[in-house]
Amino acid sequence: MKTVGILLFDGVEVLDFAAPFEVFSLAGTRILPGSFRVKTLSHQSQISARNGLVVCPSSILNHDDLPDVLVLPGGPGTEPLIQESPAVMTWIQEAAIHASWVMSICSGALFLAHCGFLRGRRATTHHSDYEVLKRFEPTAILQEGRRHVLDGKFVTSGGISAGLDSSLFLVAQILGKGPAESTAHWMEYTSNGWLKN
Numbered sequence: 001m002k003t004v005g006i007l008l009f010d011g012v013e014v015l016d017f018a019a020p021f022e023v024f025s026l027a028g029t030r031i032l033p034g035s036f037r038v039k040t041l042s043h044q045s046q047i048s049a050r051n052g053l054v055v056c057p058s059s060i061l062n063h064d065d066l067p068d069v070l071v072l073p074g075g076p077g078t079e080p081l082i083q084e085s086p087a088v089m090t091w092i093q094e095a096a097i098h099a100s101w102v103m104s105i106c107s108g109a110l111f112l113a114h115c116g117f118l119r120g121r122r123a124t125t126h127h128s129d130y131e132v133l134k135r136f137e138p139t140a141i142l143q144e145g146r147r148h149v150l151d152g153k154f155v156t157s158g159g160i161s162a163g164l165d166s167s168l169f170l171v172a173q174i175l176g177k178g179p180a181e182s183t184a185h186w187m188e189y190t191s192n193g194w195l196k197n
Contacts, residue, residue: 001034002174005067005095007108008042008057009088011077012049015160016105020071023167027183032175039067043088050075061091069170070099073163074107074126082114089115103155103170105163112154113137121151126159147194165194 004024006017021038028036042057049055059065072092081088093115096102104112109125112118113136120139124146125132133140143149148157148166150173157166168189172180184194 001028001037002068002100004028004036004038004069004071005041005059005099006038006071007073007092007111008040008047008049008055009077009081010044010047010049011075011080012047012073013075013106013160014049014051014053016073016075016108016163017049017071019161019164020073020103020105020167022187023164023171023183024069024071026186027171027175027179030186031182032179035175035179036069041067043085043091050077061088063091063094066095066098068099069101069103069174070095071167072102072104072108072111074105074110074129074159078107078110079132082110099153101153101155101170101174103157103166105157105166106159107132109133109156110136112156113140117154118156121154122149123151123154123156124149124158125156128159147196164189168194 024036025038039059040057041059043061106126107129118137118140122141124143147162
């Protein structure tokens with residue numbers, strides 16, 4: 001069983017974390033029971049997501065309990081967290097090194113850029129953050145307009161709804177195409193672009 005850890009923070013974009021939560025939870029319970037255990041993680045016991053949705057994460061960040069699959073959503077709270085929470089950034093650095101797979105959605109790629117993980121890597125993010133990503137990591141090879149990009153163990157995705165495609169893509173990488181297609185079918189998600197890198 002792989003633990004999927006989804007980072008939450010004030011100002012996180014709701015669909016950025018809700019889509020991966022739904023995909024990995026469904027794949028790990030209904031499609032291939034026992035394959036994934038999904039946790040939401042934060043440095044505080046309650047967060048206020050974008051537009052005021054209040055969420056209580058299932059776990060507080062712990063350096064001794066790092067996930068196998070790290071999911072980094074984006075949203076307007078991304079840059080303030082980078083600038084104001086060095087302890088969280090240290091945890092992200094450790095968790096990304098430990099994880100077998102790391103996926104960012106939207107401006108969550110800025111966490112990876114800030115920590116140096118996108119040095120020389122192909123990557124994407126929300127179209128409004130292309131310049132910010134290049135400022136954080138000038139050597140990143142920006143893939144504009146892509147739903148998701150795989151480079152090594154890192155999957156970066158475009159904005160907001162792209163997290164659904166990226167999550168299904170990552171399920172296919174970990175469990176295989178069949179379980180990923182079954183997950184998409186159960187969700188009645190008919191996009192055919194999520195298998196492409």
